[in-house]
Amino acid sequence: xxxxxLSLEERLAARGVSRRQFLKFCxxxxxxxxxxxxxxxxxxxxxxxxxxLPVVWLEFQDCAGNTESFLRTExxxxxxxxxxxxxxxxxxxxxxxxxxxxxxxxxxxxxHYPGQYIAxxxxxxxxxxxxxxxxxxxxTALSIAxxxxxxxxxxxxxxxxxxxxxxxxxxPNPTGAVGVRQAVPGLKNLINLPGCPMNVINLTAIIVHxxxxxxxxxxxxxxxxxxxxxxxxxxxxxRRGHFDSGRFVERWGDEGHRLGWCLYKMGxxxxxxxxxxxxxxxxxxxxxxxxxxxxxxxxxxxxxWDTMSPFYERxxxxxxxxxxxxxxxxxxxxxxxxxAAGAIHGVASAIRARRHPIAAHDGDEVLVEAAxxxxxxxxxxxxxxxxxxxxxxxxxxxxxxxxxGDVDKDRPSTS
Amino acid sequence: xPKIAIDPITRxxxxxxxxxxxxxxxxxxxxxxxxxxxxxxxxxRGRDPRDAWVFTQRICGVCTTVHAxxxxxxxxxxxxxxxxxxxxxxxxxxxxxxxxxxxxxxxYHLHALDWVDIVSALKADPVQTSELxxxxxxxxxxxxxYFKGVQSRVQKFVDSGQLGIFGNAxxxxxxxxxxxxxxxxxxxHYLEALEWQKDIIRIHAxxxxxxxxxxxxxxxxxxxxLDPNAQQAINTIRIAQLKTLAEQARTFVNKVYIPDILAxxxxxxxxxxxxxxxxxxxxxxxxPAAKDxxxxxxxxxxxxILNKNIDEKPLPMSHEKVTEYVAHSWFRYSEGDQQAxxxxxxxxxxxxxxPQPPYEWLNTDSKYSWLKTPRYDDQPMEVGPxxxxxxxxxxxxxxxxxLVNAVLKQLGVGPAALFSTLGRTAARxxxxxxxAELLPQWIDELAANIASGNLAIHNSTKWSPxxxxxxxxxxxxxxxxxxxxGHWVRIRDGKIVNYQAVxxxxxxxxxxxxxxxxxxxxxxxxDTPIADPEQPIEILRTIHSFDPCMACAVHLVDAxxxxxxxxxxx
Numbered sequence: 001x002x003x004x005x006l007s008l009e010e011r012l013a014a015r016g017v018s019r020r021q022f023l024k025f026c027x028x029x030x031x032x033x034x035x036x037x038x039x040x041x042x043x044x045x046x047x048x049x050x051x052x053l054p055v056v057w058l059e060f061q062d063c064a065g066n067t068e069s070f071l072r073t074e075x076x077x078x079x080x081x082x083x084x085x086x087x088x089x090x091x092x093x094x095x096x097x098x099x100x101x102x103x104x105x106x107x108x109x110x111x112h113y114p115g116q117y118i119a120x121x122x123x124x125x126x127x128x129x130x131x132x133x134x135x136x137x138x139x140t141a142l143s144i145a146x147x148x149x150x151x152x153x154x155x156x157x158x159x160x161x162x163x164x165x166x167x168x169x170x171x172p173n174p175t176g177a178v179g180v181r182q183a184v185p186g187l188k189n190l191i192n193l194p195g196c197p198m199n200v201i202n203l204t205a206i207i208v209h210x211x212x213x214x215x216x217x218x219x220x221x222x223x224x225x226x227x228x229x230x231x232x233x234x235x236x237x238x239r240r241g242h243f244d245s246g247r248f249v250e251r252w253g254d255e256g257h258r259l260g261w262c263l264y265k266m267g268x269x270x271x272x273x274x275x276x277x278x279x280x281x282x283x284x285x286x287x288x289x290x291x292x293x294x295x296x297x298x299x300x301x302x303x304x305w306d307t308m309s310p311f312y313e314r315x316x317x318x319x320x321x322x323x324x325x326x327x328x329x330x331x332x333x334x335x336x337x338x339x340a341a342g343a344i345h346g347v348a349s350a351i352r353a354r355r356h357p358i359a360a361h362d363g364d365e366v367l368v369e370a371a372x373x374x375x376x377x378x379x380x381x382x383x384x385x386x387x388x389x390x391x392x393x394x395x396x397x398x399x400x401x402x403x404x405g406d407v408d409k410d411r412p413s414t415s
Numbered sequence: 416x417p418k419i420a421i422d423p424i425t426r427x428x429x430x431x432x433x434x435x436x437x438x439x440x441x442x443x444x445x446x447x448x449x450x451x452x453x454x455x456x457x458x459x460r461g462r463d464p465r466d467a468w469v470f471t472q473r474i475c476g477v478c479t480t481v482h483a484x485x486x487x488x489x490x491x492x493x494x495x496x497x498x499x500x501x502x503x504x505x506x507x508x509x510x511x512x513x514x515x516x517x518x519x520x521x522x523y524h525l526h527a528l529d530w531v532d533i534v535s536a537l538k539a540d541p542v543q544t545s546e547l548x549x550x551x552x553x554x555x556x557x558x559x560x561y562f563k564g565v566q567s568r569v570q571k572f573v574d575s576g577q578l579g580i581f582g583n584a585x586x587x588x589x590x591x592x593x594x595x596x597x598x599x600x601x602x603x604h605y606l607e608a609l610e611w612q613k614d615i616i617r618i619h620a621x622x623x624x625x626x627x628x629x630x631x632x633x634x635x636x637x638x639x640x641l642d643p644n645a646q647q648a649i650n651t652i653r654i655a656q657l658k659t660l661a662e663q664a665r666t667f668v669n670k671v672y673i674p675d676i677l678a679x680x681x682x683x684x685x686x687x688x689x690x691x692x693x694x695x696x697x698x699x700x701x702x703p704a705a706k707d708x709x710x711x712x713x714x715x716x717x718x719x720i721l722n723k724n725i726d727e728k729p730l731p732m733s734h735e736k737v738t739e740y741v742a743h744s745w746f747r748y749s750e751g752d753q754q755a756x757x758x759x760x761x762x763x764x765x766x767x768x769x770p771q772p773p774y775e776w777l778n779t780d781s782k783y784s785w786l787k788t789p790r791y792d793d794q795p796m797e798v799g800p801x802x803x804x805x806x807x808x809x810x811x812x813x814x815x816x817x818l819v820n821a822v823l824k825q826l827g828v829g830p831a832a833l834f835s836t837l838g839r840t841a842a843r844x845x846x847x848x849x850x851a852e853l854l855p856q857w858i859d860e861l862a863a864n865i866a867s868g869n870l871a872i873h874n875s876t877k878w879s880p881x882x883x884x885x886x887x888x889x890x891x892x893x894x895x896x897x898x899x900x901g902h903w904v905r906i907r908d909g910k911i912v913n914y915q916a917v918x919x920x921x922x923x924x925x926x927x928x929x930x931x932x933x934x935x936x937x938x939x940x941x942d943t944p945i946a947d948p949e950q951p952i953e954i955l956r957t958i959h960s961f962d963p964c965m966a967c968a969v970h971l972v973d974a975x976x977x978x979x980x981x982x983x984x985x
C-alpha cells in the first residue's frame with residue numbers, strides 16, 4: 001500500500017484531467033447545490049483530502065432504473081470522480097463476486113465501518129405476508145434494510161420506490177410495499193431522492209456536499225433536499241411563457257405541439273411537481289421530458305402513480321392559478337399567473353426556512369443559474385477530455401452538433 | 416459431491432435464485448427461482464389503457480422502454496389503431512439504441528468478468544497488448560502508452576486496498592483461459608464501454624427526454640413533434656445529434672465489441688459445446704421495415720424452431736399458442752393449478768407457499784418461484800438474441816446469414832456451435848452489429864420524411880375513449896434485447912380489466928411446468944462442469960449468457976440434499 005492515498009486531483013491528473021477541469025467540476029457541484037461560488041474552493045479542498053467513503057447499494061423491489069441512472073453519471077470527469085471518490089463495496093448489478101462472497105462484502109462494511117458508510121437503497125420494501133415478496137439469500141428485504149440502514153452514517157433512498165413505495169405501492173399495493181422511511185422508522189440522516197428514476201446529478205451533489213461540509217444538505221420534513229426539489233417545474237419550464245400567454249397544445253402533433261407550446265391541457269403535471277428537471281436536464285443534455293414533447297407525469301411527487309394518474313387528464317386545479325377556467329380563456333391569464341407565481345414562491349421559501357443547517361440559497365435565480373452552469377460545465381469537462389483521445393475519427397467529419405446542444409438558449413446568459 | 420451456496424448471483428437485473436445438484440464435478444439438476452414479486456398486473460386493473468405503458472415500462476429499468484412499446488402495441492391492437500410512419504421510425508430508433516447500448520453493457524459489465532481476469536491484467540506487457548489490439552482492430556486507442564496507463568490505474572486501485580465491487584471475486588480461477596495481454600485489453604474496454612454507453616443513450620434523451628424510462632410513447636404514435644423550423648421539435652440540430660450518436664455507436668460496436676468477442680471466444684471454444692438448453696427457439700420478430708409495420712417486413716423475423724432444426728424454414732408463430740402454468744409458481748389459478756392459461760384468460764393471484772424467511776432451501780418438489788411458466792404449444796422455448804439469430808438464419812434473412820457465417824468462419828466452428836453458452840454470447844454481438852447498421856438508416860428515413868413535409872407523428876382519431884368500443888382485447892409484442900416480450904390486454908368501458916405480460920426472462924428462467932419439464936436455465940445448466948465448487952464461475956457463465964433480467968441466487972446441493980461445505984469467507 002502506498003504511504004499516502006493519492007488525492008482525487010492526483011488521481012484525475014494521472015488520467016489526463018487537468019486542474020482546471022477539476023475545479024470546474026467543483027464549481028458545477030457547488031452550483032448544483034445552489035451554493036455561492038465562494039464555496040467552490042471548499043469543495044475542491046474537501047474532495048482532495050477526503051478518504052474514499054464506503055458506500056453500499058441495496059436493491060429490493062426495484063427495476064434497476066436508478067442503477068442505470070447511476071451508470072449514466074455524466075461526462076468522464078464526473079463519472080471518474082464518483083467512482084474514485086467513493087468506495088462502492090456492494091452493488092448486485094455490477095459487482096464481480098456472487099453468492100456468499102458478495103454477501104461478505106456487505107457484511108464487512110456493516111461490521112467494520114459502523115456509522116461510517118452510506119447506504120443507498122433502490123426499490124420498495126414489501127411488508128405484507130412476512131416480507132416474502134422479496135428475499136435475497138433467504139433473508140427478507142425488510143430485515144436487510146433494517147440491519148444495513150440502521151448502522152449507516154446516512155441512507156439515501158433513490159427513486160420513487162425507495163421513497164414512498166413507488167410503483168409496487170400503487171393501489172391496491174398487493175405486497176404491502178413501503179419506502180425506507182416507513183420500513184425503518186426513526187432513521188436518522190435519511191435523504192430521499194424521488195423520481196422515476198432519480199436524476200443522478202442530484203445523487204452526486206449530495207455525496208459531494210457531505211464530503212465537503214461533513215453534513216447532509218438541507219431538506220424539507222420529508223427528507224427531500226431543497227437544492228433539487230425546492231422549486232416547481234412549472235416555474236422554470238421552458239414552455240411557461242406559452243402557458244402565461246394562453247398558448248396550449250390541443251392535440252398531439254398539432255402546430256402548437258410542434259412549436260413547443262404548453263402541454264397543460266394534454267395532462268402535464270409540471271404545475272404540481274417540485275423538481276429541478278428543467279434546470280439540470282437529463283443524461284448530460286439539456287433535454288428533459290417536457291422539452292421532448294410529452295407532459296410531466298409528476299414522478300417526483302408523493303404517491304404519483306395514484307395521485308398523478310390518469311396521466312393524460314389535465315390537473316383539475318392548479319394551486320393559485322385557476323387554470324381550469326383561464327386555460328380555456330386565451331389571453332386572460334397572464335396577469336393572474338404572475339401574481340400567483342409570487343404566492344407559490346412565498347410558500348416554498350417558508351418551507352425551506354424550517355431546516356437550514358447551511359446558509360445556502362436565497363431567491364429562485366440562483367437555482368436556475370446554478371443548474372445552467374452545471375450543464376455547461378459538464379459539457380466543457382467532457383469536451384476536452386474526449387477530444388484529446390480522439391476515438392471517433394471516423395465521425396469527426398459528420399455534422400457535429402454544438403457541444404452544449406441547445407442548452408437554454410432562450411435564457412439570459414449568466415456568465 | 417459438495418454442496419455450496421452462491422447467493423445471490425450478481426451482475427444481472429432483479430432477484431433470481433437457482434438451486435442445483437452436482438455429482439462428480441458436473442451439474443446434474445437445477446431449479447430456477449425468482450424471489451421477488453411486485454404485482455404490476457394487479458395494479459393495472461381499472462386504469463386508463465393509455466397510461467399502461469408508463470406503468471409497464473417500470474417493469475424493467477435495464478432494458479428500459481421495451482415494455483412501453485409492447486404496451487402501446489397491445490392497446491393499439493385492441494382498438495385497431497394504425498400509427499403514422501414517423502412513429503414507426505422513432506420507435507425503431509429508440510428500440511434500436513436500446514439494443515446496441517444494452518448488449519454492449521451486458522457483455523462488458525455483466526458478463527465479461529466471467530471470462531476476463533482483472534488481476535491477471537496486471538501482469539500483461541502493454542507493448543504486446545497493443546500489438547494484440549492492433550492486430551484485431553484499427554480502434555485508435557491501442558497504443559502501448561494507453562494500455563500502460565490503464566494498467567497503472569488498475570494497479571493503483573488494487574494498491575489502495577479498497578477493491579469495492581471487484582473485491583472477493585474469483586480472480587485466478589483455473590477456468591480463466593485468457594493470456595494477461597487479452598485480459599488487459601478487455602479491462603481497458605470495460606472502462607471505455609462504461610463511458611461510451613452513457614453517451615450513446617443520449618438518443619433516448621433527444622427523443623424521449625431521459626433515460627432510463629424515456630417519456631414519449633403514446634397510444635396511436637409518439638409525443639415527439641417533428642418540425643425542421645421549430646426549436647422544440649425534432650429539427651435539423653436534433654437529427655444531426657442522433658446521426659452522430661448512431662455513428663459513434665456503430666463505430667464502437669464494429670471496432671471494439673465485435674473484435675473483443677471474437678478474440679475472447681477463440682480462447683473459450685469448449686464453451687461452444689456447453690449450455691445448450693431446451694433446443695426450441697421462439698421470436699415474435701420486430702423492427703418493421705414497411706410503412707404499414709406489417710410482420711413480413713420485420714428486420715428480425717418472426718417464427719419458431721423446434722429441436723435445433725435450422726435446416727428448414729422456421730414454423731409460423733401464433734400468439735394463441737402461448738400459455739402459462741403456475742404448477743411450480745407461488746400463484747394459484749381459480750380453476751386449478753395444473754392447467755395452462757392463455758394470457759387473455761390469465762390470472763395473477765399470488766399465493767406464497769415457500770419457506771418462511773430466513774430460509775436455507777426452497778422446497779423444489781412443490782412451488783418454488785415467483786415466475787410463472789410460459790409454454791408455446793406446450794413446449795419450453797428459449798428466447799433472446801440466439802433465438803432471433805437462429806430464426807433469421809433459418810428464414811434466410813440475408814444480412815443475418817452473412818454475419819453469422821462470418822463469425823462461424825472466424826472461429827472455425829460449424830453452425831452446431833451456436834447451440835451453446837458461447838453461441839448465445841456470440842449471437843448477441845452479431846445482432847448488435849446488425850442493429851447498429853440499421854440505426855443510421857432509420858434516422859435517414861425519418862429525416863427524408865421530414866424533408867418531404869411528412870410531419871405526422873400521432874393518429875389521434877381514437878385518442879378519446881369516447882371513440883372506443885365498449886369491449887376490446889389486444890396483444891402487443893416486441894423483441895426486447897433479452898427476448899420475446901408479449902403484453903395482452905382486455906379493455907371494458909375505457910378501463911383495463913385484465914393485463915398480462917409474458918416477459919423474456921419468464922420464458923428462459925421459468926420453473927418446471929405441470930409435467931415437470933425444465934425451463935431453459937434449468938436445462939442449460941445440466942452437465943455444466945464445476946472445477947471448484949466454492950467458486951462456481953461456470954454456472955455464472957451460462958446463466959449470464961442468457962442476460963437474465965433479475966438478480967438471482969444459486970444453490971448447489973448433493974444428491975442427498977445434505978450440506979457439506981459452504982463457501983468460506985475471508
